[in-house]
Amino acid sequence: MRFEGTAAYVADKDLMVAVNAAIALERPLLVKGEPGTGKTELARQVAAALGLELIEWHVKSTTRAQQGLYEYDAVSRLRDSQLGDERFNDIRNYVKRGKLWDAFATTKKVVLLIDEIDKADIEFPNDLLQELDRMEFFVYETGETIRAAVRPIVIITSNNEKELPDAFLRRCFFHYIRFPDVETLHRIVDVHYPGIKQNLVRAALTQFYEIRDVPGLKKKPSTSEALDWIRLLVADDIAPEDLRADPKNALPKLHGALLKNEQDVHLFERLAFMARRQG
Structure with missing residues (x-):
């Protein structure tokens, strides 16, 4: 499984080497560069070139790492319990899967894009260290462990708006997309x-x-x-x-x-x- 570029995306040799190295190492590929240099599009083209599904998680300033795993809607469950709704009996009805859960749950290799990770709080990358390293997480509400059957290709983009933690950087393969000549x-x-x-x-x-x-x-x-x-x-x-x-x-x-x-x-x-x- 090698990325050789696509007809719709001009990728230089160094970028293709970085993508293939991250795939071989099974580590996230952290891509930095000026805005508008094709970082987000890279993930889409890698998925298209390799014939894989693309799962996109676009990070905002208010995004929390937990949202990538799952969210538990306790308010809806309380309301349903008061209304006598039968959904209340199964707590899974109130657990909403996040993008990492979607990527871990599939039985086929996928490309997971975590876009503009530097927009979120400084603790955001650290909160994902274990999940991205071990490719698993625990759902406390249901008592189950979600483990990736097939390790996804993870591509993380950053506009360099803030420094990322060293512990997070150690777990990534890094590439900076230079402005094209x-x-x-x-x-x-x-x-x-x-x-x-x-x-x-x-x-x-x-x-x-x-x-x-x-x-x-x-x-x-x-x-x-x-x-x-x-x-x-x-x-x-x-x-x-x-x-x-x-x-x-x-x-x-x-x-x-x-x-x-x-x-x-x-x-x-x-x-x-x-x-x-x-x-």
């Missing part, structure tokens, strides 16, 4: 927009990387934002010669797809003003 991003554009005018792509990518290199930029545009921008350029039938080669002279066309906060817009406006004064 111009040749790789060109390939990614070709995958998403086959048949696109190559002279437009070259001109757009030249300006895109110039924008990313502007000193003082608060949020550099990502891969997904580059794809959105190029899609808009094609939709508006922008000619390559209409794109400014130097983004310091004015705001880039359709800049709302690339610049996502007012500080960066003001930065380009100031650069344009200074360029006009010097001119």
